[in-house]
Amino acid sequence: MARYILYRLVWLVPTILAMAVVTFLVMHATPGSPLDPVAEGANPLSPEAQKNLAEAYGLDKPLWYQFGIFLGKAVRGDFGQSFIYKTRTVMEIMRETFPISLFLGSMALALAIVGGVTLGVLAAVYQNKSWDYVSVSVATLGVAVPNFVLAVFFIILFSFIIPLFPTGGWGSPNQWVLPTITLALAPMGIIARFTRSSMIEVIRSDYVRTARAKGLAERPVILRHVLKNALIPVVTLLGPMFAAVGTGSFFVESIFRVPGMGRFFVLSMTGRDYPMIMAVVLIYGVFLTLMNLAVDLLYGALDPRIRY
Amino acid sequence: MALSTPASDTRLPGPDGTAPAGALPLTKSALQGTSLWRDAWRRLIRNKLAVVGGITVIGLVLVAIFADFIAPFSYTKPNFGRLNEFPSREFPLGTDQLGRDVLSRLIYGARVSMLVGLGAQLIVVAIGVPIGLISGYVGGRVDLALTRFVDVMYAFPRLLFVILVMSMLGAGLMNIFIAIGLTGWVGIARQTRAQVLSIKEKEFVEGARALGAGFWRVISRHVLPSALTPIVVSITFGIPEAIFTEAALSFIGVGINPPTPSWGQMVGENQQFLRSYWHLCVFPSIAIAVTMLSFTFFGDGVRDALDPKMK
Numbered sequence: 001m002a003r004y005i006l007y008r009l010v011w012l013v014p015t016i017l018a019m020a021v022v023t024f025l026v027m028h029a030t031p032g033s034p035l036d037p038v039a040e041g042a043n044p045l046s047p048e049a050q051k052n053l054a055e056a057y058g059l060d061k062p063l064w065y066q067f068g069i070f071l072g073k074a075v076r077g078d079f080g081q082s083f084i085y086k087t088r089t090v091m092e093i094m095r096e097t098f099p100i101s102l103f104l105g106s107m108a109l110a111l112a113i114v115g116g117v118t119l120g121v122l123a124a125v126y127q128n129k130s131w132d133y134v135s136v137s138v139a140t141l142g143v144a145v146p147n148f149v150l151a152v153f154f155i156i157l158f159s160f161i162i163p164l165f166p167t168g169g170w171g172s173p174n175q176w177v178l179p180t181i182t183l184a185l186a187p188m189g190i191i192a193r194f195t196r197s198s199m200i201e202v203i204r205s206d207y208v209r210t211a212r213a214k215g216l217a218e219r220p221v222i223l224r225h226v227l228k229n230a231l232i233p234v235v236t237l238l239g240p241m242f243a244a245v246g247t248g249s250f251f252v253e254s255i256f257r258v259p260g261m262g263r264f265f266v267l268s269m270t271g272r273d274y275p276m277i278m279a280v281v282l283i284y285g286v287f288l289t290l291m292n293l294a295v296d297l298l299y300g301a302l303d304p305r306i307r308y
Numbered sequence: 309m310a311l312s313t314p315a316s317d318t319r320l321p322g323p324d325g326t327a328p329a330g331a332l333p334l335t336k337s338a339l340q341g342t343s344l345w346r347d348a349w350r351r352l353i354r355n356k357l358a359v360v361g362g363i364t365v366i367g368l369v370l371v372a373i374f375a376d377f378i379a380p381f382s383y384t385k386p387n388f389g390r391l392n393e394f395p396s397r398e399f400p401l402g403t404d405q406l407g408r409d410v411l412s413r414l415i416y417g418a419r420v421s422m423l424v425g426l427g428a429q430l431i432v433v434a435i436g437v438p439i440g441l442i443s444g445y446v447g448g449r450v451d452l453a454l455t456r457f458v459d460v461m462y463a464f465p466r467l468l469f470v471i472l473v474m475s476m477l478g479a480g481l482m483n484i485f486i487a488i489g490l491t492g493w494v495g496i497a498r499q500t501r502a503q504v505l506s507i508k509e510k511e512f513v514e515g516a517r518a519l520g521a522g523f524w525r526v527i528s529r530h531v532l533p534s535a536l537t538p539i540v541v542s543i544t545f546g547i548p549e550a551i552f553t554e555a556a557l558s559f560i561g562v563g564i565n566p567p568t569p570s571w572g573q574m575v576g577e578n579q580q581f582l583r584s585y586w587h588l589c590v591f592p593s594i595a596i597a598v599t600m601l602s603f604t605f606f607g608d609g610v611r612d613a614l615d616p617k618m619k
Contacts, residue, residue, distance in 0.1 A: 018460045023472075030476045144604035146552050148559055148575060149593045155582060156590065167583075250467065251559065255579060266560050269471045277468075284465045 001300075008293050016285055020074075023281045024067050027274060034083040034272040035059070057083070070278065080275040084267070090279045094261060098283065100170065101248030101260030107176065108183035108245050109238070116188040117231070120195025124230075125222060127200060135192060142189030148251040151182045155255075168257035179256040183249055187241045194237055198230040232303050239295035243288035247280070344537075344614075351613040358609020364602035371415055372422040381409035383416045384567040392585050402587040404578070410587065413569035414595055420570045421551045421599060424484055428550035429543055431489025432496055437539060439493065440500025441527055445508055455501070461494045470553060474562045484563060488550050496542045503535040510534075537614045544607035548600050555596055571596045 034057075035050040045053070054060040058069060073080060079090035119135035126132050142150075158178060159167045169175045202208065203226055211225045212218075248262025261280065268276035352358055371378060387407030395402045401410040443454040470487050477483035507513060508531060516530050555572025557563035564570040571592040578588035 015460060015463060019463055022460070023464075026472055026476065030472065031478075032475065140601065140604050140608070144548060144600040145597045146555055146572075146600065148556070148572075148579070149596050152575065152579060152582065152589055152593045153597075156586065160583065160586075244465075247465070251556070265465060265468045266471060269468060269475060270560075270562065277472075281465065281468060284468075285463045288463055 005293070005297070008296070012286070012289050012293075015289060016282060019281060019285045020071070020278065021067070023278060024070070025063075027272075027277055028063055028066075030272070032272055033059070034274060070275075074278070074282070079279040082276050083273045084271045084276070090275045093264075093276075094279060094283065097248075097259060097261035097264070100258065101253070101262055102246050104176070104179060104183065104253075104258060104260060105242065105246035105248065107180045109187060109242055111180060111184040112187035112191055112241075112245075113238075115184065116191025117195050117227075117234070119188070119192035120199060120234075121222070121227060123192065123196040124199030124203060124226075132196075136196070139189040139192035139196075142185035142187075143193065144189075145185075146251070147182050147186060147249060148255060150185055151178070151252060151255040154178050154182055168255070170256075170258045175256075179252050179258055182256070183245055183252045187237075187245060190237060190241070191234060194234050195230060198233050199226055202226045202230045232299065235299055235302060236295055239292040240288060242291045243284060246291075247284050247287060348610075348613040352609050355609040355612065357605045358613075361602040361605030361607075361609065364598065365606055368418050368599060368602070369422055372419040375415050375419050379409075379412035379415040381412040383408060383413045383569050392588070394585075395587055401591045402585075404574075404588055410574075410591055413574065414571070414591060417569045417571045417574065417592065417595065418599075420481065420564055420568065421554065421596075423481060424488070424554040425547040425551045425603070427481075427485045428488035428492065428553075429546050431485055432492045432546055432550075433539070433543060435489060436493030436496035437500050437532075440497040441504055441532065441535070443497070444501035444504030445527060445531060451501075454497075458494050458497060461491075464491075466491055467553075467556065470557065471560070471562055474557060479562055479565045481564060481568075484554050484557060487557075488553050492546060492550065492553075496539065496546065499538045499542050500535055503538050504531055507531050507534045541607070541611045541614060544603070544610045548603035548607065551596075551599060551603070571599075 035045060035053050051060070058066060061069075070080070077091060079094075081087075081089050082093060085093060116139075119139055123132045123135040123139075155167050155178070158164045165177050166175050167178075208221060208225055211221050216225075248258075248260040248265070250262045250266045252258065253260045253262035261283075264273075264276055264280050265284075267273070268280055352362075385408065387403065389407065391403065391407045392405055393399055393403040393407075399409050399411065401414065404410055404413070439454060439458075443451045469491050473487040473490055474483060477486060513526060513530050516526050521529070554563055554570065555575070558570040558572035559576030561573070561576065564573060566573070574592035575589055575596065578585065578592075582589050
């Protein structure tokens with residue numbers, strides 16, 4: 001077990017390194033530079049000023065040299081200063097925004113798990129009956145409709161027509177509701193669909209027939225025998241899912257004006273904010289790999305047939 | 309896939325014309341007389357949601373093709389006398405900040421969505437399927453290298469990577485195809501590989517090899533047709549995903565170049581005026597939602613039809 005964890009953690013290093021190299025190369029190969037931004041409202045700089053700034057930020061050095069400097073500092077948790085928010089380091093910004101995204105994402109994931117498993121169980125137990133159609137429709141809605149479209153509908157419904165919640169902002173708990181639901185619907189749909197098909201498979205297995213044959217009531221059969229086993233494959237979904245919602249969604253955060261890190265996935269790129277790009281890609285990558293590891297360990301704990 | 313009959317059993321082309329051309333007498337002959345594809349088609353048209361989805365998709369494709377004839381106004385020509393008008397008899401869905409008819413822009417927007425959905429999938433299939441096939445069939449070091457590469461690709465935040473590629477290539481329809489293609493092939497490659505891994509151990513592949521079929525012949529005539537079902541399912545789900553990505557890119561502002569209308573761009577540009585001019589944002593949102601739902605219902609139907617075990 002410990003060896004397995006160690007093995008996986010060791011593999012983390014080349015994976016992250018490869019991600020860093022690819023991002024670094026693609027980023028620098030991309031036309032446009034931080035000194036000549038294509039972002040909206042940017043002021044063009046004279047060539048002399050660009051040259052001076054390039055020297056100041058080390059952008060005139062050869063690529064491998066820049067990467068070496070980046071790597072040396074990144075290992076110590078220093079991603080440098082943001083090119084856009086010039087007075088602040090990337091780490092400062094991340095320390096401020098990442099927890100907000102993580103909090104929103106955790107709430108959304110919790111809602112998605114509870115809602116998704118419930119929908120999935122209902123659909124499987126009442127297979128091909130009206131409950132099934134209701135829950136499959138909700139699940140499909142969540143999976144298929146982009147969250148920025150859902151956000152528009154929610155704002156109109158729950159802010160304009162029935163003024164229950166504010167249209168955006170971050171601070172009071174009633175501002176959390178709409179972004180959480182918007183962010184939760186897609187993973188909820190995926191979990192519901194997965195739970196449904198996994199439940200249906202388990203319901204047909206022999207030991208469930210045995211449990212019923214020995215006279216167990218339907219409820220303990222479903223909850224104790226079916227659900228417990230059906231949830232094991234669902235757990236594998238949670239790793240990438242948590243990485244995606246936990247690092248913030250650009251759309252949800254920008255529509256609901258949540259000050260999380262989601263916007264940097266887009267703004268860093270459009271503004272050619274090199275240090276910020278590296279930071280968000282690597283934070284996402286590390287988060288994803290760690291979550292996948294956690295999920296694999298959980299998987300082993302849930303299913304004793306799996307041994308590492 | 310729990311289907312006991314490999315897709316290569318088909319002799320008759322399916323009614324949808326997607327049956328593999330290279331069905332060989334070498335493979336186990338069809339026992340029931342009906343082909344997998346014909347069975348699947350029958351199951352598909354019995355599925356109401358899938359039929360509704362399919363008809364909507366066909367409708368959208370027709371709208372996209374005949375946009376020039378359907379659209380009542382030009383999608384580019386501004387009319388500064390009629391800015392931000394709410395829906396009326398003359399403009400059924402109102403006009404935008406430049407006085408352009410929202411309905412006409414929606415109709416032309418269908419063109420972008422459909423083109424992206426299909427065009428990007430072509431690239432995705434062209435990259436993903438061969439990589440999956442070779443990785444699964446050849447195995448060994450090639451497989452290890454490819455799966456490692458796929459794993460690294462998987463670890464990237466997809467949206468950021470697409471934006472990265474888009475800013476490298478610049479905005480535009482063709483570049484959206486390429487960006488989605490370059491980032492979207494990973495899933496289909498994984499699925500093809502997994503499928504090939506189990507197929508290549510089957511007796512009919514062994515038999516074909518024993519009879520002296522070469523590498524390409526075995527792959528194209530035996531392995532690929534049998535791996536086709538998950539590929540088809542993957543494509544039907546990839547289309548809405550591509551449409552989604554285009555909408556997201558255009559929402560951000562790095563997708564389609566204006567003045568070509570894109571639904572995502574219409575939502576993105578007007579989402580901040582939701583309170584004052586709701587019609588600018590709501591109608592394209594509905595268009596995206598309906599399109600995505602139709603494709604997904606249709607895709608679900610196709611999957612259930614090809615893999616009836618889950619139904």
